[in-house]
Amino acid sequence: xxxxxxxxxxxxxxxxxxxxxxxxxxxxxxxxxxxxxxxxxxxxxxxxxxxxxxxxxxxxxxxxxxxxxxxxxxxxxxxxxxxxxxxxxxxxxxxxxxxxxxxxxxxxxxxxxxxxxxxxxxxxxxxxxxxxxxxxxxxxxxxxxxxxxxxxxxxxxxxxxxxxxxxxxxxxxxxxxxxxxxxxxxxxxxxxxxxxxxxxxxxxxxxxxxxxxxxxxxxxxxxxxxxxxxxxxxxxxxxxxxxxxxxxxxxxxxxxxxxxxxxxxxxxxxxxxxxxxxxxxxxxxxxxxxxxxxxxxxxxxxxxxxxxxxxxxxxxxxxxxxxxxxxxxxxxxxxxxxxxxxxxxxxxxxxxxxxxxxxxxxxxxxxxxxxxxxxxxxxxxxxxxxxxxxxxxxxxxxxxxxxxxxxxxxxxxxxxxxxxxxxxxxxxxxxxxxxxxxxxxxxxxxxxxxxxxxxxxxxxxxxxxxxxxxxxxxxxxxxxxxxxxxxxxxxxxxxxxxxxx
Amino acid sequence: xxxxxxxxxxxxxxxxxxxxxxxxxxxxxxxxxxxxxxxxxxxxxxxxxxxxxxxxxxxxxxxxxxxxxxxxxxxxxxxxxxxxxxxxxxxxxxxxxxxxxxxxxxxxxxxxxxxxxxxxxxxxxxxxxxxxxxxxxxxxxxxxxxxxxxxxxxxxxxxxxxxxxxxxxxxxxxxxxxxxxxxxxxxxxxxxxxxxxxxxxxxxxxxxxxxxxxxxxxxxxxxxxxxxxxxxxxxxxxxxxxxxxxxxxxxxxxxxxxxxxxxxxxxxxxxxxxxxxxxxxxxxxxxxxxxxxxxxxxxxxxxxxxxxxxxxxxxxxxxxxxxxxxxxxxxxxx
Numbered sequence: 009x010x011x012x013x014x015x016x017x018x019x020x021x022x023x024x025x026x027x028x029x030x031x032x033x034x035x036x037x038x039x040x041x042x043x044x045x046x047x048x049x050x051x052x053x054x055x056x057x058x059x060x061x062x063x064x065x066x067x068x069x070x071x072x073x074x075x076x077x078x079x080x081x082x083x084x085x086x087x088x089x090x091x092x093x094x095x096x097x098x099x100x101x102x103x104x105x106x107x108x109x110x111x112x113x114x115x116x117x118x119x120x121x122x123x124x125x126x127x128x129x130x131x132x133x134x135x136x137x138x139x140x141x142x143x144x145x146x147x148x149x150x151x152x153x154x155x156x157x158x159x160x161x162x163x164x165x166x167x168x169x170x171x172x173x174x175x176x177x178x179x180x181x182x183x184x185x186x187x188x189x190x191x192x193x194x195x196x197x198x199x200x201x202x203x204x205x206x207x208x209x210x211x212x213x214x215x216x217x218x219x220x221x222x223x224x225x226x227x228x229x230x231x232x233x234x235x236x237x238x239x240x241x242x243x244x245x246x247x248x249x250x251x252x253x254x255x256x257x258x259x260x261x262x263x264x265x266x267x268x269x270x271x272x273x274x275x276x277x278x279x280x281x282x283x284x285x286x287x288x289x290x291x292x293x294x295x296x297x298x299x300x301x302x303x304x305x306x307x308x309x310x311x312x313x314x315x316x317x318x319x320x321x322x323x324x325x326x327x328x329x330x331x332x333x334x335x336x337x338x339x340x341x342x343x344x345x346x347x348x349x350x351x352x353x354x355x356x357x358x359x360x361x362x363x364x365x366x367x368x369x370x371x372x373x374x375x376x377x378x379x380x381x382x383x384x385x386x387x388x389x390x391x392x393x394x395x396x397x398x399x400x401x402x403x404x405x406x407x408x409x410x411x412x413x414x415x416x417x418x419x420x421x422x423x424x425x426x427x428x429x430x431x432x433x434x435x436x437x438x439x440x441x442x443x444x445x446x447x448x449x450x451x452x453x454x455x456x457x458x459x460x461x462x463x464x465x466x467x468x469x470x471x472x473x474x475x476x477x478x479x480x481x482x483x484x485x486x487x488x489x490x491x492x493x494x495x496x497x498x499x500x501x502x503x504x505x506x507x508x509x
Numbered sequence: 510x511x512x513x514x515x516x517x518x519x520x521x522x523x524x525x526x527x528x529x530x531x532x533x534x535x536x537x538x539x540x541x542x543x544x545x546x547x548x549x550x551x552x553x554x555x556x557x558x559x560x561x562x563x564x565x566x567x568x569x570x571x572x573x574x575x576x577x578x579x580x581x582x583x584x585x586x587x588x589x590x591x592x593x594x595x596x597x598x599x600x601x602x603x604x605x606x607x608x609x610x611x612x613x614x615x616x617x618x619x620x621x622x623x624x625x626x627x628x629x630x631x632x633x634x635x636x637x638x639x640x641x642x643x644x645x646x647x648x649x650x651x652x653x654x655x656x657x658x659x660x661x662x663x664x665x666x667x668x669x670x671x672x673x674x675x676x677x678x679x680x681x682x683x684x685x686x687x688x689x690x691x692x693x694x695x696x697x698x699x700x701x702x703x704x705x706x707x708x709x710x711x712x713x714x715x716x717x718x719x720x721x722x723x724x725x726x727x728x729x730x731x732x733x734x735x736x737x738x739x740x741x742x743x744x745x746x747x748x749x750x751x752x753x754x755x756x757x758x759x760x761x762x763x764x765x766x767x768x769x770x771x772x773x774x775x776x777x778x779x780x781x782x783x784x785x786x787x788x789x790x791x792x793x794x795x796x797x798x799x800x801x802x803x804x805x806x807x808x809x810x811x812x813x814x815x816x817x818x819x820x821x822x823x824x825x826x827x828x829x830x831x832x833x834x835x836x837x838x839x840x841x842x843x
Binding site for chain 1: 552558561562564565568569571572585586587588589590591593594597598622624625669672677678679680701702703704705706709710712713714716717718719720731732733735736737738801804805808809810
């Protein structure tokens with residue numbers, strides 16, 4: 009208990025609090041500008057943290073990332089441009105809600121579910137990091153293969169159009185994910201001799217192109233202007249929110265749990281957590297047909313899962329020095345520089361510092377409420393801007409954002425090309441979400457399959473030899489077969505009374 | 510083309526930091542007038558992703574050079590393509606000292622596999638600032654507690670009993686394993702290489718029971734070694750490491766003469782003028798000698814070594830030759 013009191017003392021220090029508030033504002037800005045992600049916010053904070061004590065250094069990263077992940081929802085909901093990859097899963101849904109005039113509801117839900125999810129992640133991180141890390145580290149490529157397969161299955165749930173078109177869209181995403189050096193053999197694929205393509209298609213320009221550029225194209229090519237966004241201002245964002253959150257309280261818990269677990273698996277992270285939470289939400293929803301048309305339920309799940317995932321990613325990073333995602337990969341470097349070498353010993357050697365980090369998670373998520381509210385108030389101005397002015401501005405943001413990732417025009421090219429492709433796909437009734445999911449999971453799927461095969465000398469049964477892998481495999485295959493099984497089941501049920509006659 | 514026009518713009522990252530200035534996180538100033546080098550922002554290209562060791566080295570140098578040279582220094586990650594993308598960006602930049610980068614040991618490898626034509630000869634070398642030997646690690650539940658036992662088992666057991674990992678196919682630690690096995694007279698094909706996205710995922714996979722040993726540097730396994738999950742058997746350098754004084758070198762452990770080191774070298778495109786060198790090289794040396802750099806490197810467990818332009822170039826040349834021989838012998842070349 010003394011440790012906790014010391015930790016509180018370390019955090020509630022005027023200098024630390026100032027750092028936390030400033031990095032919170034910085035994080036909101038980074039998250040809200042498309043193309044600038046939570047990872048980049050962390051990378052930019054690192055040189056600044058060199059000159060800080062360990063606690064403010066880590067608290068600044070914790071706060072900036074928590075804010076950035078929420079702020080990614082803002083351009084997603086208002087402009088259909090996900091601010092960070094973690095918002096991609098429900099960008100369509102959120103934008104559809106804004107179109108229906110429910111901008112307050114979607115932003116308020118996003119904010120509160122982010123706060124609740126973030127606090128849940130903080131609780132899990134504080135009280136069960138060592139146990140959870142022990143579990144997460146046992147995952148080998150066999151288990152990851154099944155996880156990636158399960159993730160791809162989400163494509164079936166996130167596409168509201170026909171299943172065949174969803175599948176084609178998924179395949180396009182997977183195809184794009186194969187560009188670049190093949191991780192297993194080191195052989196370049198689909199690079200056409202281009203050095204830039206050797207590095208593969210970066211996910212962020214692709215995502216911005218597929219969502220935002222396609223939207224810009226649609227807007228300029230529309231012969232008859234689409235119905236104006238009915239909503240021009242944002243009123244009280246808390247109106248009716250209590251009812252929504254109370255109704256979906258179970259979703260909050262489920263989304264947060266998925267977020268922490270997926271986050272704790274090294275290499276998965278908040279982006280994938282949001283996809284899975286959204287798909288699970290639709291699968292178990294009482295009204296799945298409303299998904300994709302501007303239904304708040306999925307946003308509760310996914311909005312809480314990506315913020316909960318942030319806490320999860322720190323679990324393997326602190327306990328074993330293995331990054332849960334690209335943010336914690338940077339954090340591990342900072343931990344070493346600050347002399348808090350990750351490992352079980354850090355809990356014994358510097359318990360007050362570690363607990364101060366945990367306290368900063370709580371603080372950051374509580375602070376998200378007022379800061380997030382302010383950000384929403386600023387962002388709502390966007391709804392007042394006429395479309396003729398808004399679209400060129402969005403285009404500019406797309407270009408600047410994609411340039412920023414690697415400081416190269418090549419990223420802008422990727423965005424434009426994929427924007428055109430996804431415009432034509434959507435015009436012909438192909439959903440875009442599965443293609444993006446394919447892009448997110450393609451690398452993990454291929455890599456885990458190929459390395460598993462090398463380990464098992466090509467024996468496919470190896471996917472069922474390890475206990476966790478076997479369980480995951482059986483679940484995945486049952487889900488794949490479930491439509492057929494349901495058909496057979498219905499036939500049997502119909503057949504039995506007939507036989508009884 | 511895009512690469513060439515790159516360094517002429519102010520890096521966007523810096524503009525972002527400038528925005529951060531509004532919230533008081535950083536202060537940036539631009540001075541566009543023509544004057545002695547450096548009179549405008551310098552870009553450091555890191556050919557690997559944010560968060561890795563090379564990124565950290567690039568960022569701390571960026572910081573120290575910024576204070577020393579009094580111009581903004583931006584660090585840009587150009588990762589992907591096994592390092593080809595970033596290294597190509599360094600050598601195709603304008604050789605004016607405003608775009609430099611961190612060249613890593615992969616320069617001595619990627620042209621042998623046919624991924625690129627670029628070699629060490631395409632760089633102007635300023636200084637080598639780090640060197641780390643490869644290692645040999647097993648999980649603590651492995652039945653083999655010494656490099657000798659492990660080697661004997663590899664020799665004795667049938668092909669493909671053992672799997673190793675540590676980096677991607679044909680990457681530096683793959684070469685480290687191949688060179689070791691060759692030096693012990695073992696067929697490299699006896700131990701299949703399981704490619705990974707780097708050392709951390711490989712070590713995690715070893716702890717999860719996916720592979721039998723990992724040949725990345727011991728510094729990279731530090732947290733798991735301290736957690737009692739990983740056992741270091743040897744380091745593949747010339748002498749024992751200050752971090753692990755009890756872990757023998759490979760020579761002490763099995764008598765092998767094989768050594769493998771990774772290095773990080775600050776370099777620019779070929780043809781950087783002498784007056785720029787006269788400013789940059791001493792500035793890098795001062796940064797290397799700073800307390801911040803030493804504290805950072807000791808903290809991460811990275812090895813410190815300084816080699817000036819000439820010696821660093823010779824090291825690149827020497828590595829290139831010896832790696833070429835091993836890669837051909839191990840069948841890693843295309």
